Amino acid sequence: MEQQQPGRLGRNFALLLAGNLVSVLGSSVYLIVVVLYLKDRTGSAAILGLYNFIALLPPVLLGPFAGALVDRWPRRNTLVISDVVRGVLMLLLASIALLPSGIRIAHILVFTAAGGIAHAFFLPAVPAIIPEIVPQSSLKRANSLRAGGSQVSNLAGNAIGGAVYAVVGFVPVLVINGVSFLLSALQESWIRTPAQPAVAREGAWLKLVVGQTVAGLRYILRRRGLRAMLLANSALYLLSPPLLLVLPFVVEDVLQLPTAFVGFYFAIMLAGGISAYALWAYLPLTGRGDRRVLIGSFFCLAAAVLIAGLWLDPWVLALTLLVCGGSIASVNLVIVTSVQRLVPQVRRARVFALMESAGALSAPFAYAFAGVIIDILLQDVRLVFFLSAAVVVLVAAVTLCSSGLRRMLQ
Numbered sequence: 001m002e003q004q005q006p007g008r009l010g011r012n013f014a015l016l017l018a019g020n021l022v023s024v025l026g027s028s029v030y031l032i033v034v035v036l037y038l039k040d041r042t043g044s045a046a047i048l049g050l051y052n053f054i055a056l057l058p059p060v061l062l063g064p065f066a067g068a069l070v071d072r073w074p075r076r077n078t079l080v081i082s083d084v085v086r087g088v089l090m091l092l093l094a095s096i097a098l099l100p101s102g103i104r105i106a107h108i109l110v111f112t113a114a115g116g117i118a119h120a121f122f123l124p125a126v127p128a129i130i131p132e133i134v135p136q137s138s139l140k141r142a143n144s145l146r147a148g149g150s151q152v153s154n155l156a157g158n159a160i161g162g163a164v165y166a167v168v169g170f171v172p173v174l175v176i177n178g179v180s181f182l183l184s185a186l187q188e189s190w191i192r193t194p195a196q197p198a199v200a201r202e203g204a205w206l207k208l209v210v211g212q213t214v215a216g217l218r219y220i221l222r223r224r225g226l227r228a229m230l231l232a233n234s235a236l237y238l239l240s241p242p243l244l245l246v247l248p249f250v251v252e253d254v255l256q257l258p259t260a261f262v263g264f265y266f267a268i269m270l271a272g273g274i275s276a277y278a279l280w281a282y283l284p285l286t287g288r289g290d291r292r293v294l295i296g297s298f299f300c301l302a303a304a305v306l307i308a309g310l311w312l313d314p315w316v317l318a319l320t321l322l323v324c325g326g327s328i329a330s331v332n333l334v335i336v337t338s339v340q341r342l343v344p345q346v347r348r349a350r351v352f353a354l355m356e357s358a359g360a361l362s363a364p365f366a367y368a369f370a371g372v373i374i375d376i377l378l379q380d381v382r383l384v385f386f387l388s389a390a391v392v393v394l395v396a397a398v399t400l401c402s403s404g405l406r407r408m409l410q
Contacts, residue, residue: 009142012133012191016079017146019184020126023083024150026180028157030090033165033173034108047105054109058116059123060357064217067124067353071346075129079188082122086115087181094174103170124353131340131348132193139337141281147333148277155270217354219347226343226351228402229335232294233355235395236328239388243305243324246384254312254381261314268318272325280333291406294334298396301327302389309385 038047059066070078093111097103127143134142164173220226247265251257280293304323308316335355343351 009134009138009145012193013130013142015187015191016126016129016133017149019079019083019187020146021149021153022180022187023184024153025157026177028154029161029164030173030177032157032161033170036161036165037170038105038108042105051109051112054113055116058113059120062117062120063123063353063357064350066120067350070121070125070128070349070353074193075125075132075349076188076191076193078121078125079129079191080185082118082125083181083185083188085118087178087185089115089118090174090178090181094171094178097171097174123356124349127336127340127352128345128349129191129193132345133191136341139340140333143333143336143340144277144279144281147329147336148274148281151270151274151277151329155267155274219343220351220354224402225407226339228399229338230355230358232298232331232395232399233335234358235298235392236331239301239305239392240328243388246381250312250317250381255314255317257314265317265321269321269325272322272327273329274325275322276326276329277333280330290334290338293330295396295400297327297330297334298392298399301331302392302396305385305392306389309382309389312382 034051038051089111093103093107096107126146130142130146131139220230251261251265255261301324304320304327308320336352339351339355340348
């Protein structure tokens with residue numbers, strides 16, 4: 001591995017970042033296009049829901065076990081293989097679409113599930129490999145650049161996805177997405193990492209993987225600081241569904257704005273995250289500073305949601321969503337960087353996978369309950385904002401009182 005001066009990110013991180021930006025851009029365009037394609041083909045919201053369910057399910061179910069395996073494998077190879085598999089799947093789907101029989105909805109769902117399995121291994125491998133290729137003093141900047149770049153790619157993909165579909169159709173987008181994954185894999189293959197510590201391999205393979213997954217869960221539960229971070233991470237997943245579901249009702253029914261403004265407000269929230277990542281990329285904070293950022297971001301998030309409920313105005317909503325996006329990004333950055341710094345290399349992927357799965361598992365339930373609550377409270381949508389703010393304040397208070405988190409960050 002190349003020797004790097006403190007503060008410099010180096011060639012290896014540049015390769016990881018470039019590959020990530022290319023694949024995220026291709027994927028974000030694809031996600032918009034496949035939703036439009038399914039809507040045109042079926043006109044069914046149930047099919048769209050089934051597609052999203054199938055896309056999200058493999059990382060949730062396989063995440064903890066994938067993390068245990070990633071801790072046993074060279075992480076660069078995991079990234080490369082995951083991207084190659086997803087690239088080949090996209091190109092195969094495009095080939096099927098060119099056959100006389102054409103592409104069927106079942107093909108899209110099956111290939112989506114297969115791609116989700118590969119994605120389950122990719123998710124924990126990315127944050128786990130970063131501490132291996134950048135100095136510890138540069139972790140926050142590296143995470144900020146990667147996450148901010150991903151949000152920029154998502155924003156660009158969401159913006160151009162509809163136009164791309166209207167101009168070139170579905171099949172060319174499959175090819176573009178497949179090629180983007182393969183280009184990402186090529187760039188990742190040039191990354192050089194230090195030798196990974198050996199992990200014991202005796203015993204039955206399945207039993208060993210399950211045992212290591214359980215050991216990773218115990219590792220989190222026995223450390224108060226990690227438990228507090230797990231709660232904070234899950235809170236973000238619980239908060240997002242009610243805000244996302246209530247936003248169309250606020251925009252169209254309360255503020256009487258055109259439907260296009262729903263996408264505009266989503267973009268503002270994304271821009272808030274991009275701005276926060278850009279700020280933290282060049283503002284050094286460690287220890288007590290990280291704890292202040294974590295707690296302060298939760299209270300800023302609660303204040304923004306509360307103000308949005310108290311003062312339903314187009315400009316106020318835009319400003320509060322900008323703050324929400326920045327606060328969520330700041331919480332995520334502190335959690336990711338702290339885990340990278342403090343969790344041993346041989347456990348790192350498992351911890352990331354377990355935290356991601358716990359949060360992602362809470363999201364479907366949050367959507368279900370939020371939908372019912374919004375239907376009940378639709379006469380006064382302010383109550384949705386007030387309840388969401390109360391949940392954030394509660395989590396912030398628990399985080400503030402966590403002595404384990406205080407010791408962990410110091």
